[in-house]
Amino acid sequence: MANPNVVINKGADCPLCYAPDPALLIWQNAFCYVVAVDDPDYPGYCRLIVKNHIAEMSELPLAEATYLLRLLLAIEQAQRQILQPDKINLASLGNKVPHLHWHLIPRFIDDRHFPEAVWALPSREPRPHPERQQLLPLLHHAIKVACQQLYSGDLRQ
Numbered sequence: 001m002a003n004p005n006v007v008i009n010k011g012a013d014c015p016l017c018y019a020p021d022p023a024l025l026i027w028q029n030a031f032c033y034v035v036a037v038d039d040p041d042y043p044g045y046c047r048l049i050v051k052n053h054i055a056e057m058s059e060l061p062l063a064e065a066t067y068l069l070r071l072l073l074a075i076e077q078a079q080r081q082i083l084q085p086d087k088i089n090l091a092s093l094g095n096k097v098p099h100l101h102w103h104l105i106p107r108f109i110d111d112r113h114f115p116e117a118v119w120a121l122p123s124r125e126p127r128p129h130p131e132r133q134q135l136l137p138l139l140h141h142a143i144k145v146a147c148q149q150l151y152s153g154d155l156r157q
């Protein structure tokens with residue numbers, strides 16, 4: 001395993017219980033991690049993933065659920081500030097991978113699926129957006145700083 005800090009409670013054959021690609025890892029602590037989703041159609045797309053193999057938000061103690069939501073808001077705010085998207089989509093599905101994780105997807109009215117969900121059939125052909133791609137190092141840095149600075153109370157650090 002590339003990073004032994006990532007897994008707490010491993011689910012059988014669960015892809016989110018394995019260490020993420022270090023090239024995609026934006027930030028982590030003992031509780032959760034943030035990865036960039038490498039999708040050229042969706043620059044800035046991130047996932048916030050708890051390390052413990054649980055399925056639902058309400059399985060978390062309230063303090064941890066609250067902390068996770070604060071991280072979610074901090075990442076969303078960084079996405080808004082840096083990318084200035086038309087919309088942010090937040091989704092926690094887990095039907096295929098029942099390991100608690102949030103999708104944070106900056107949306108633009110000219111993206112492949114807008115106004116549908118990114119998992120729908122595409123509405124238009126892919127189109128590169130180098131101006132958005134160029135902002136990703138800045139975005140990832142802003143997410144890292146925002147997450148690092150967020151007070152985590154008594155949670156494991």
Ligand SMILES: [Zn+2]
Binds near residue numbers: 011014015053099
């Ligand atoms: Zn898992």
